[in-house]
Amino acid sequence: MEIERNILGKNDGLARTNRRRLAEKGIFALNLVSSPGSGKTTLLCRAIEDLKARLPIAVIEGDQQTSNDADRIRATGVTAIQVNTGKGCHLDASMVGHALDELDPAENALLFIENVGNLVCPSAFDLGEAHKVVVLSVTEGEDKPLKYPDMFAASDLMLLTKADLLPHLDFDVAACIAAARKVNPRLEVMTVSAKSGEGLDGFYAWIETRAKLAAES
Amino acid sequence: MEIERNILGKNDGLARTNRRRLAEKGIFALNLVSSPGSGKTTLLCRAIEDLKARLPIAVIEGDQQTSNDADRIRATGVTAIQVNTGKGCHLDASMVGHALDELDPAENALLFIENVGNLVCPSAFDLGEAHKVVVLSVTEGEDKPLKYPDMFAASDLMLLTKADLLPHLDFDVAACIAAARKVNPRLEVMTVSAKSGEGLDGFYAWIETRAKLAAES
Numbered sequence: 318m319e320i321e322r323n324i325l326g327k328n329d330g331l332a333r334t335n336r337r338r339l340a341e342k343g344i345f346a347l348n349l350v351s352s353p354g355s356g357k358t359t360l361l362c363r364a365i366e367d368l369k370a371r372l373p374i375a376v377i378e379g380d381q382q383t384s385n386d387a388d389r390i391r392a393t394g395v396t397a398i399q400v401n402t403g404k405g406c407h408l409d410a411s412m413v414g415h416a417l418d419e420l421d422p423a424e425n426a427l428l429f430i431e432n433v434g435n436l437v438c439p440s441a442f443d444l445g446e447a448h449k450v451v452v453l454s455v456t457e458g459e460d461k462p463l464k465y466p467d468m469f470a471a472s473d474l475m476l477l478t479k480a481d482l483l484p485h486l487d488f489d490v491a492a493c494i495a496a497a498r499k500v501n502p503r504l505e506v507m508t509v510s511a512k513s514g515e516g517l518d519g520f521y522a523w524i525e526t527r528a529k530l531a532a533e534s
Numbered sequence: 535m536e537i538e539r540n541i542l543g544k545n546d547g548l549a550r551t552n553r554r555r556l557a558e559k560g561i562f563a564l565n566l567v568s569s570p571g572s573g574k575t576t577l578l579c580r581a582i583e584d585l586k587a588r589l590p591i592a593v594i595e596g597d598q599q600t601s602n603d604a605d606r607i608r609a610t611g612v613t614a615i616q617v618n619t620g621k622g623c624h625l626d627a628s629m630v631g632h633a634l635d636e637l638d639p640a641e642n643a644l645l646f647i648e649n650v651g652n653l654v655c656p657s658a659f660d661l662g663e664a665h666k667v668v669v670l671s672v673t674e675g676e677d678k679p680l681k682y683p684d685m686f687a688a689s690d691l692m693l694l695t696k697a698d699l700l701p702h703l704d705f706d707v708a709a710c711i712a713a714a715r716k717v718n719p720r721l722e723v724m725t726v727s728a729k730s731g732e733g734l735d736g737f738y739a740w741i742e743t744r745a746k747l748a749a750e751s
Contacts, residue, residue, distance in 0.1 A: 352569040353653050353682060354674025380681045381654065404684065406623065406654040434682070435654050436570050437598065437623040456673040456696070457571025464597045465570060465651070467621065479673070485702045 328442055331410035335445025338417065339428070345528035346428040348444050350468055351452035353434030356478040356511060358386045360452065361429055363511040365393045368427065368521060375422035379408040379433045386431060396420060407439040408432050414445075427524065440467040447531050448473040455479050455488045455508075462497040469500045474523065480510040545659055548627035552662025555634065556645070562745035563645040565625075565663035567685055570651030572671040573695040573728060575603045578646055580728040582610040585644065585738060592639035596625040596650045603648060613637060624656040625649050631662075642749075644741065657684040664748050665690040672696050672705045672725075679714040686717045691740065697727040 339346050349357050358378075365374055376397040378386040387399035398416045400408060413430060422428050430446060432439045440449075451472035453461055456479060462469040469475065475497050477490065494506050505523070509516035556563050566574050575595075582591055593614040595603040604616035615633045617625060630647060639645050647663060649656045657666075668689035670678055673696060679686040686692065692714050694707065711723050722740070726733035 352571060352651065353678055354569060354671070382683050383677065383680045385677050385681065404658075406652075433654065434569065435623075435652055437650065437652050438655065441621075454571070454673065456671065456699070460600065460602050461570050461651075463600050464602065466599050482673070482699070482702060485699060 325441060328410045331414055332443035332445040335410055335414055335417065338414075339445060340531075342422070343425040343532055344422050344428050345426075345524070345531055346430060346444075346446040347524070348430045348432060348439075348446035348449045349452055350432045350436070350439045350449055350472065351434060351454075352436045352457065355434070355452045355454040355457070357431050357434075357452050358389055360476070360478060360509070360511045361431060362389055362393055363514075363517065364429075364520070365390065365395055367517065368524075369393065369395060373423035373426040375420050375426050375428050377408075377413060377416045377420065377428070377430045379412070379431060381405070381433060396422075402433055406433060406435050406437075407442050408444060409442050410444050427528065436461070436465045436468050440471045448527065450474045450476060452476045452478055453493070455483055455486060455490070455493075459489050459493040460496055462493070462500050466500040469497050469504065472501070472504065474505045474507070476520065477506065477508040478511065480508045480515050481513045542658060545627045548631055549660035549662040552627055552631050552634065555631075556662060557748075559639070560642040560749055561639050561645050562643075562741070562748055563647060563661075563663040564741070565647045565649060565656075565661050565666045566669055567649045567653070567656045567666055567689065568651060568669035568671075569653045569674065572651070572669045572674070574648050574651075574669050575606055577669065577693070577695055577726070577728045578648060579606055579610055580731075580734065581646075581738070582607065582612055584734065585741075586610065586612060590640035590643040592637050592643050592645050594625075594630060594633045594637065594645070594647045596629070596648060598622070598650060613639075619650055623650060623652050623654075624659050625661055626659050627661050644745065653678070653682045653685050657688045665744065667691045667693060669693045669695055670710070672700055672703060672707070672710075676706050676710040677713055679710070679717050683717040686714050686721065689718070689721065691722045691724070693737065694723065694725040695728065697725045697732050698730045 384399040390397035449472040601616040607614035666689040
């Protein structure tokens with residue numbers, strides 16, 4: 318326990334440094350957390366296509382291995398850096414600090430940090446982001462927020478992805494939202510599909526509102 | 535790193551104790567590992583219904599919180615114990631040892647251990663099982679074995695679940711299997727659906743063959 322506290326304490330200090338550094342350049346950072354395969358990268362590629370004409374965007378991609386995701390993001394024309402964690406199960410503030418050195422996002426940019434696919438461990442690690450956004454696909458089951466509560470408690474927004482598959486599934490959207498709100502009553506929720514585009518305007522409006530609020534504070 | 539080695543060393547000792555204990559009673563144990571929401575519990579409920587007339591079955595369920603999964607398993611009529619790991623991101627051999635004390639499976643039983651939903655951390659922890667079985671749903675993306683290689687390297691069988699959804703997805707089964715075999719050339723693979731029953735006879739035959747081999751060794 319002592320060791321865990323030391324690791325988290327050191328991480329929190331580095332996260333504060335990242336947060337100050339991002340604020341100085343007016344960069345709005347979102348930390349996307351989820352299980353593997355929830356559709357984070359597909360969602361990001363679509364969001365980038367839809368938003369890149371409006372504002373500068375940069376991406377930090379976390380995975381144990383491969384640069385597949387950064388390659389997919391770069392294909393949209395924005396800058397992206399892949400961080401491979403090897404045996405590690407989450408990004409930490411130190412990795413993000415080094416990635417920022419290299420990435421050097423533009424002033425007033427939107428920075429997406431796509432964490433390692435893991436619904437458990439990334440919840441405890443502040444990276445210096447403005448908000449954690451938990452991504453849950455509708456193929457995963459309604460009770461996930463109750464079974465993995467830490468991540469849903471740590472997040473400000475839940476995106477229910479792959480909504481285009483709902484007609485083929487026995488997934489109860491209302492039950493899932495109720496489970497998430499039981500863990501975190503102030504959690505905002507949006508149901509989206511990167512394939513059909515459903516719900517994405519709401520997500521983009523949320524980003525713009527929250528970025529404005531962050532810039533004013 | 536030293537700390538990590540000590541933790542793993544202690545776990546391996548306890549896993550050997552579990553393995554010896556299981557062998558003495560002729561119990562065949564499978565450790566099911568995957569992301570959250572891959573369909574492990576649904577698959578287990580179906581497998582138990584199909585197999586329970588043929589042999590004694592017991593289940594250890596791992597989750598951070600809730601006893602939802604053990605409740606679902608008990609509804610099939612077999613004994614199940616829920617282990618809640620709290621902040622913990624994986625089962626370890628000590629938790630399984632204590633669960634075995636309480637569960638006390640019958641001689642020659644089939645023991646399913648459903649790990650915490652996490653495609654990263656459980657790969658490093660031997661629980662005393664005969665085999666790790668990695669469960670990947672066809673909604674998760676073909677490149678998961680390359681991005682999270684440790685789990686696929688540690689497993690002997692990959693079950694590709696939710697095959698009934700394939701007509702609604704752009705999922706390339708052959709590419710996924712190729713990715714998995716790149717990480718682990720001796721990995722066996724089966725495509726199954728707990729909903730339609732597709733592929734389950736192959737999985738049951740695999741269990742019976744492997745249990746026989748384990749009993750003879």
